[in-house]
Amino acid sequence: MRSTPDGRYIIVRGRLWRCADPSLPEERRQALVADLMNARRAVGQAKRSGDADAMKAARAGVDAAKTALGERGPVWWTDGAPDLNRHMAHTTPYAAWFAAVSDGER
Structure with a gap:
């Protein structure tokens, strides 16, 4: 697993997945990760x-935890850059960087 240079995404099988908000206090982040794991x-x-019904509730729990972590919902960065969550890295502004570090990973 590799992170983009700006720390906004991790790359899994060539796809961008938004990272948790790095400004979250560590204790809060750990609690939210525990909530996420319980929901999963x-x-x-x-x-x-x-x-x-249990499936619907469990999936709502996953969504709530991921949103609170900043992995879903409004982006946590403030520079106006678009959210590229779930995009293939080679089709984004990260394409040149990804090509240089991926060794053909797609």
Whole structure:
């Protein structure tokens, strides 16, 4: 896993995924990550049980934690740069950097 030079995204299989807001206090970030992991476990349990209501609640928990972390929702940076979350790195302004560091990873 590699981070973009500006720290806004990680790259997974050539795709940009928004990072958590680095201005979050560490204690708050850890609590939100714990919430996220609990919600992801709940998604798995709901899948195994086939409980549609539990699945809906678990997915809402994942979304709430990711939004609070800054990985979804409004961007946490203030320079007006667009959100490129989920874009392929080679189709973004990071393309030249990605080509130089990726060794053909796509």
